[in-house]
Amino acid sequence: MISVHEAHGIISASVPISKTKRISLSEAAGKVLSAEVVATVDIPNFSQSSMDGYALRYEDKDINLSVIGEMAAGTSCQLVIRPGQATRIFTGAPLPEGADTVVMQEKVKCSGNTLSIQDEQFTSGMNVRAKGSEIKQGETAMVPDTLLTPAAIGFLAGIGCHEVEVYYPPDVTIILTGNELQQPGNPLRFGQVYEANSFQLKAVLHQVGISNIRVRTAEDDPKKLQEVLSAALAESDLVLLNGGVSVGDYDFVVQAAEACGITKKIHKIRQKPGKPLFFGIMGDKMVFGLPGNPSSSLTCFYEYVLPALEQWMRHDSHLKKIKATVTHDYSKPSGLTHFLKAFYQDGKVTPLHAQESFRLHSFARANAFIVLPEESTGCSAGDWVKVHVLPG
Numbered sequence: 307m308i309s310v311h312e313a314h315g316i317i318s319a320s321v322p323i324s325k326t327k328r329i330s331l332s333e334a335a336g337k338v339l340s341a342e343v344v345a346t347v348d349i350p351n352f353s354q355s356s357m358d359g360y361a362l363r364y365e366d367k368d369i370n371l372s373v374i375g376e377m378a379a380g381t382s383c384q385l386v387i388r389p390g391q392a393t394r395i396f397t398g399a400p401l402p403e404g405a406d407t408v409v410m411q412e413k414v415k416c417s418g419n420t421l422s423i424q425d426e427q428f429t430s431g432m433n434v435r436a437k438g439s440e441i442k443q444g445e446t447a448m449v450p451d452t453l454l455t456p457a458a459i460g461f462l463a464g465i466g467c468h469e470v471e472v473y474y475p476p477d478v479t480i481i482l483t484g485n486e487l488q489q490p491g492n493p494l495r496f497g498q499v500y501e502a503n504s505f506q507l508k509a510v511l512h513q514v515g516i517s518n519i520r521v522r523t524a525e526d527d528p529k530k531l532q533e534v535l536s537a538a539l540a541e542s543d544l545v546l547l548n549g550g551v552s553v554g555d556y557d558f559v560v561q562a563a564e565a566c567g568i569t570k571k572i573h574k575i576r577q578k579p580g581k582p583l584f585f586g587i588m589g590d591k592m593v594f595g596l597p598g599n600p601s602s603s604l605t606c607f608y609e610y611v612l613p614a615l616e617q618w619m620r621h622d623s624h625l626k627k628i629k630a631t632v633t634h635d636y637s638k639p640s641g642l643t644h645f646l647k648a649f650y651q652d653g654k655v656t657p658l659h660a661q662e663s664f665r666l667h668s669f670a671r672a673n674a675f676i677v678l679p680e681e682s683t684g685c686s687a688g689d690w691v692k693v694h695v696l697p698g
């Protein structure tokens with residue numbers, strides 16, 4: 307058995323080089339840019355009014371002006387003003403040729419077509435967005451490794467970009483093992499349990515921007531599991547097996563992985579829950595054998611699969627790693643790192659009841675793990691402990 311720290315090192319060293327793909331901007335939210343974006347046009351593309359008012363030559367500010375027409379947003383008709391002239395103008399509209407300044411309509415006196423300016427703070431170029439003031443053609447709009455947040459997507463759309471190259475999420479296959487599994491919605495027969503792991507794994511994968519997910523099932527039979535695993539390896543970059551990773555007579559994951567040519571890198575980590583975690587690689591494919599207990603499966607996802615995905619997709623950590631004051635005592639034997647389901651708020655963290663790995667009741671309320679290291683024998687109320695805050 308290896309430590310949590312050693313396991314992270316092995317997994318991190320095994321994550322393949324990220325794949326990149328050119329995709330539509332509308333699919334790119336939450337992904338990370340892999341290639342620079344260069345502006346292809348000046349934005350704004352013309353001198354643009356930022357107010358509803360009148361466009362004029364600044365040097366004419368002290369004389370009465372004659373209003374010769376109107377510039378509205380979206381107009382394709384360009385007016386020209388001469389000395390002593392102005393046009394009506396609206397927010398977002400191009401300035402008429404010859405104008406350099408816009409006065410707000412609240413700051414003028416207008417009688418018929420004659421206009422005088424009543425603005426003590428009036429300055430040259432006021433209320434005008436200069437051509438190229440957001441970005442100029444040929445300038446770098448965004449550098450690689452930028453996270454495509456909603457604002458980043460809006461910015462890129464606003465400069466006319468409709469496709470981007472991003473680090474592309476892996477295709478994932480979840481394999482469920484276990485003859486006892488029954489789909490929610492059906493009555494339970496004797497000995498059956500409701501299948502929960504694929505539901506929570508799909509939910510968390512979606513949450514981190516992965517949508518290409520297949521779910522396969524395999525009976526507790528080594529040959530059948532090997533067939534399903536081979537099919538999963540052929541179709542996916544990442545395989546998440548569930549269950550069958552321990553030492554029981556019906557636990558065939560390690561055997562099937564070896565038979566498929568997967569190189570075993572990890573089997574068993576000094577931790578609770580999730581001690582029997584398996585990790586292996588085949589070429590540039592990663593395979594995790596998540597322990598079947600639902601709480602163990604999800605804990606191993608957050609602590610091991612998620613960092614591997616983040617490295618692959620060049621994404622910052624979704625787990626916020628902080629320290630907080632624990633509100634209650636918790637005791638444990640030394641020897642294993644414990645990930646306790648916990649509730650974190652305002653610098654304080656509370657370990658929840660029901661830490662057993664077959665239960666999800668407290669996990670469903672948790673928003674964090676308390677991480678108690680191998681050597682520790684627990685914590686006392688008031689101690690400063692390591693906390694991993696889960697993505698909300």
Ligand SMILES: Nc1nc2c(c(=O)[nH]1)N[C@H]1C(S)=C(S)[C@@H](COP(=O)(O)OP(=O)(O)OC[C@H]3O[C@@H](n4cnc5c(N)ncnc54)[C@H](O)[C@@H]3O)O[C@H]1N2
Nearest residue numbers: 484499500501502503549550551552557581597598599602
């Ligand atoms: N003699 C030993 N027995 C066990 C050990 C050990 O060290 N020695 N380790 C225990 C630990 S820790 C864990 S964790 C489990 C892991 O077992 P497996 O990965 O082999 O998982 P299964 O036996 O297939 O299932 C465990 C448990 O989880 C339920 N399960 C499985 N898949 C699902 C699913 N998709 N949805 C809901 N529940 C699921 C399954 O019915 C079992 O109850 O091994 C211990 N045993």
Ligand code: MOO
Nearest residue numbers: 579580581602663
């Ligand atoms: O480590 Mo197992 O995951 O506790 O039940």
